[in-house]
Amino acid sequence: MINDFKSVARVRIALSDLKIISFGPRPQDFLACNAPIKQLYNLGVEIEENSELDLFEAFNKHEGDERIPSVVEDMANELGAGNKKPEILSRLAQYELTLRDWIEAHKGSRSNVIVAGKCWPAFQTQFKCVPCYVNSRLAKDGIPVSCEVDIYGALSEYIGELVSEDTVTLLDINNTVPKDMYNEEIKGKFSYDYKLTDTFMGFHCGNTATDKLAFCEMKNQKIMARTLPEEVTNGTLEGDLIPGEATIFRLQSTSDGKLRAYVAEGEILPVRTRSFGAIGIFAIPEMGRFYRHVLVQKNYPHHAAITFHHNGKLLYDVFKFLGVRFDEIDYNHPAGVRYKSENPFA
Numbered sequence: 001m002i003n004d005f006k007s008v009a010r011v012r013i014a015l016s017d018l019k020i021i022s023f024g025p026r027p028q029d030f031l032a033c034n035a036p037i038k039q040l041y042n043l044g045v046e047i048e049e050n051s052e053l054d055l056f057e058a059f060n061k062h063e064g065d066e067r068i069p070s071v072v073e074d075m076a077n078e079l080g081a082g083n084k085k086p087e088i089l090s091r092l093a094q095y096e097l098t099l100r101d102w103i104e105a106h107k108g109s110r111s112n113v114i115v116a117g118k119c120w121p122a123f124q125t126q127f128k129c130v131p132c133y134v135n136s137r138l139a140k141d142g143i144p145v146s147c148e149v150d151i152y153g154a155l156s157e158y159i160g161e162l163v164s165e166d167t168v169t170l171l172d173i174n175n176t177v178p179k180d181m182y183n184e185e186i187k188g189k190f191s192y193d194y195k196l197t198d199t200f201m202g203f204h205c206g207n208t209a210t211d212k213l214a215f216c217e218m219k220n221q222k223i224m225a226r227t228l229p230e231e232v233t234n235g236t237l238e239g240d241l242i243p244g245e246a247t248i249f250r251l252q253s254t255s256d257g258k259l260r261a262y263v264a265e266g267e268i269l270p271v272r273t274r275s276f277g278a279i280g281i282f283a284i285p286e287m288g289r290f291y292r293h294v295l296v297q298k299n300y301p302h303h304a305a306i307t308f309h310h311n312g313k314l315l316y317d318v319f320k321f322l323g324v325r326f327d328e329i330d331y332n333h334p335a336g337v338r339y340k341s342e343n344p345f346a
Contacts, residue, residue, distance in 0.1 A: 004314060011162045011318050016044035018158065019110035021103065024052040024118035026149040033150040033301045035253040042259075043322060045155065046110055052118060056126055059098045068093045075137075078210055082217040088129055088234040095127060096134045103143070115145040116154045119205075120224065124232045130221045132206035132236040136278075139167060140209035146170050146303070147207055156250045156305035163314045164247075164307040169208040169278070173248065173295070173304045175201035177281055185271045190283070197288030199269075201279055202248075202306065206236030208278035212308060213239035222276050241280030243270035247311045248284065248304040251319060255299075260328040261319040262294055265312040290332035293339035298330070 026034045040047050071093035076083055103113045115138065119131050135145040144157035153170050160168040177199040186194060205221050216239030224233040249263040266284030273279045284290070294300070312331070319329050333339055
């Protein structure tokens with residue numbers, strides 16, 4: 001019990017020495033990622049919100065940086081045969097050095113720094129790349145970088161990193177598993193008899209670290225390339241997530257400034273997704289009900305923080321210790337245990 005509490009206390013101490021650096025306004029199309037930052041101050045977290053123009057200026061000042069070749073070499077070694085866009089590495093290296101230098105110059109009195117970044121719609125056309133692979137490299141180094149300026153997503157990732165003592169990621173959890181794929185490759189083939197509604201695709205364009213992907217390739221971002229020249233959409237990291245234990249969770253402020261959280265344990269299945277991006281097939285018991293009566297009903301963003309272990313017990317204790325009311329910490333109820341809003345006659 002003392003060892004468990006050490007993990008909980010480590011989170012509390014780390015957050016009191018944490019700074020979140022964000023770039024750009026949180027976009028309207030991802031309004032769900034917006035939330036008042038008052039609760040960050042209540043947790044002792046400092047936040048620095050910057051313009052994308054500030055970041056672009058810093059990026060341009062790093063052109064020709066003498067460190068770029070060594071970062072390019074490190075990237076090439078990490079990617080190996082998956083380096084499908086070698087021509088973009090120098091630009092990605094320039095961006096990575098920009099972020100790392102900004103963090104070092106702006107940490108102030110704080111020892112721990114994480115980032116909430118923006119990748120669209122102007123990022124590609126101005127920076128001439130996408131930041132996904134760079135974000136994955138920082139996450140691998142213990143500096144989670146959330147997409148779409150998701151400040152509470154970055155905070156959740158950092159908490160997961162502290163609890164699991166391992167690399168984490170942030171994924172969209174609003175993609176379903178095709179029924180034919182479920183019938184052919186999942187139904188009745190695992191120790192837990194997962195229903196179709198227990199499964200979903202965890203997806204993001206390419207922000208997951210290489211050591212959490214079963215295989216990977218650095219290439220162009222397919223969604224953005226539908227409306228933009230392909231050459232400005234390079235820099236995403238694609239591959240299926242490694243199978244095994246997983247926990248999805250999130251700490252979030254509501255629009256009226258209250259803290260709430262959720263946590264659910266499951267697994268990433270060893271089933272090929274046959275899709276793109278950083279992606280995996282997740283299976284969580286009773287996920288369909290949990291999605292409807294918690295994630296949708298309580299207006300949670302579409303981003304979930306992911307650890308690659310079962311960390312539910314510690315995360316639940318962390319959220320309580322951070323001041324989240326126990327009745328505002330949700331979990332996936334087992335079959336037969338009704339949510340308050342669930343029809344008792346269904």
